[in-house]
Amino acid sequence: MKNTWKIYLLGLITFMVSTSEYVIAGILDKVAASNHVSVAAAGQLITVFALANAFGSPIVVMATTKMNQRKLLILSLTLMVLGSVMTFTLPGFGFLILSRIILALGSGVFAIAAKTAAAKLAPPEKQAGAIGTVILGFSAAIIIGVPIGRVVATAYDWKLIFLGIGNLSLLAIFIIMRMIPATNNGAAIPLGKQLSYLKDPKILLGLGATFFWQLGYGVMYSYIAPFLLTVTAMNGREVSGALFAFGIATLIGSKFGGFMTDRIGNPRTLVGGLVVHCLALVLLSTIASSTFLVIPLLMLWSFSAWSSGPGMQYNLVWLAPQASGIMLSLYGSFIQLGIAAAAGIGGIAVKNTSAGVVSWIGAAAVAIAAIITAVSFSLTSKAAKYERFV
Secondary structure (H helix, E strand, O other), X not given: OOOHHHHHHHHHHHHHHHHHHHHHHHOHHHHHHHOOOOHHHHHHHHHHHHHHHHHHHHHHHHHOOOOOHHHHHHHHHHHHHHHHHHHHHOOOHHHHHHHHHHHHHHXXXXXXXXXXXXXXXXXXXXXXXXXXXHHHHHHHHHHHHHHHHHHHHHHOOOHHHHHHHHHXXXXXXXXXXXXXXXXXXXXXXXXXXXHHHHHOHHHHHHHHHHHHHHHHHHHHHOOHHHHHHXXXXXXXXXXXXXXXXXXXXXXXXXXXXXXXXXXXXXXXXXXXXXXXXXXXXXXHHHOOOOHHHHHHHHHHHHHHHHHHHHHHHHHHHHHOHHHHHHHHHHHHHHHHHHHHHHHHHHHHHHHHOOOOHHHHHHHHHHHHHHHHHHHHHHHHHHHHHHHHHO
């Protein structure tokens, strides 16, 4: 496929763009200290980013439907440059919040445009694989970007991370201008059309499970650095190593979830993964007293959490195959809403209690997701049996 290298290029840029989102969780203590705010207050940067991404990105995409893919990619990267420059140069927590909003818009719009562009660069029978290549950029940001960001923040200044992201985004603009064709966008999906699918109880249950699953994952991940530094008494270097191990398990879990969904079916894979996810969070708070125990448990948590991603998306697409694009769009919005809620709830918990409580909150949310998922599959099974006899 002659455009394969262009698709990989989009995946590489996605890695850089996604690092701007995920790296904050790995350096939250550094950000809080440099801005003279509490860790709980700094955690709201994750909330702000997620809300801006969930609501702002679709609005920007809908408002730019006449813009071709290349121009949309360039617009998103321009926002990345602006947000990065603001993060590096402007003082104060207020400006940092504003820069996170701009970075969220850039990151969200780029993710949408990059997956669309990759699909158009690939032949019809390989479009899913092309989108998967771009999605690998998100996983790579957690595997490589977050640990590297932690190392930079520990050795130098955390703002240097965003200086690098800004420069790389500027370079990416010139690369996109020369390498990516100016293909036209498809028709925009009106917000009213997207919301109409929420009237279907099975779809609503699927999205509800997605929300609580991401809430349970995000409430722990948002405060992972403070948790490791205080609850497990790791030092800065050990946290970097733990985050790297966590990222490796993320990639393996995502691949394993898709594989098992094909082999044993979505119900058993998804519910089983959520149960293990819940147990891993409980164990992190009860027996994770040393690095020797923490890292394997972190990997089990990451592995089980990310193994649910393919199943969550497959379930929604299976419920409404005629509207797979809308389902994935709604899935993305509910993911970001879960992240926003996680950072907010986690911030309140950390402020009023301790960092250790976030894993218990996460376990409770994932348990709710598992129950909703089991009920949803039960209703779907009963409906299918009824249709066979009618």
